[in-house]
Amino acid sequence: MKVFPNPAKTVTTIQVEVDCKCKAEIFLYNSFGKEVYREENIVLLHPGTNEYHINCAPFSPGTYQFRLVAEKKVFTTNIVIKR
Secondary structure, three states, X not given: OEEXXXXXXXXXXXXXXXXXXXXXXXXEEOOXXXXXXXXXXXXXXXXXXXXXXXXXXXOOOEEEEEEEEEOOEEEEEEEEEOO
């Protein structure tokens, strides 16, 4: 999984590659481990490379962890949000 731009200011893109058509959930956690964003069962991934855009404007500057769960696979990466 790739997240760009990183650091992000307003919008970031999650790019993930999967080998099957599936629904995914996306979570964002702050540096304390608190969930601050969730997209459940509405992100439909297709075989190959997929992109999903997230508005970063509502989040305070800091380091966050993205977690994307698709089928039985879990992808994680960190992102820095700046102003």
